[in-house]
Amino acid sequence: MRHLMSPLDFSVEELDELLTLAQDIEAHPDKYAHACDGKKLATLFYEPSTRTRLSHEAAMLNLGGSIMGFSSADSSSAAKGESVSDTIRTISCYADICAMRHPKEGAPMVACQHSSIPVINAGDGGHQHPTQTLTDLLTILNVKGRLNNMTIGLCGDLKFGRTVHSLIHALVRYTGIKFVMISPEELRLPDYMRHDVLDKQNISYKEVVRLEDAMPELDILYMTRVQKERFFNEEDYVRMKDFYILDKKKMKLAPEDMYVLHPLPRVNEISVEIDDDPRAAYFKQMQYGVYVRMALILTLLDIHVD
């Protein structure tokens, strides 16, 4: 039985297979419409979500399966003090696979140690968000046609942004990847990511504060929101929240084939005036999230469609 805790749980070859499967699902959805008949997905969300929970659910429904779950800790027995390990033992009796989001780093890992069904980490605190990474990789592959030889700008909250941490882990395994980290000093990528992941693997990166300075050299700009829920005080959040606003003026500095991604939700960091720019890929990205989660469910359940 396999779980997904981190993008590193799949080899590069397995990731490539999964992305190819997601592309086939997009091209031939009818072929997969009954692949999970009789299977049940549970979504265990202890933190708010729109895309991740509902795209997992849409994925299972598109495959012919059924869904169950809770969308906040308050509406589960966690509110009465039940542990994650007891909850997952319970869910293992009811469902075939589950996706868990939790505010505490490592909670899905605890779950998978007590589970008899595959567990998908749907985001744990400021740590990892591997299914978002699968979505991001599929989007980059679809818009650029490759995952190698690329300069990726990561902009915004690089300290608390779990999508950024997961994406870096995944991309460093491809060749010719360079990063430009664009953040204010207070929201820099944590030391453990810079030293233990980037420096150790000799990955080329630089850090800049001004988005304008980075734009001309990027193939992909990955915008992120400032993670309000991870700040210890409101004052710091308010000071940081509008540090970056991507608008038409800044987009003029970017190459014609530079695409903008964002895991969403956005707050103010991308002006709605660029939503119609052909380089704005963030709405396609959330659609790709359904295909890639369909591919993930099939892979973890070891279901093959001819």
Ligand code: CP
């Ligand atoms: N990208 C993402 O995780 O969005 P949600 O918080 O809406 O699930």
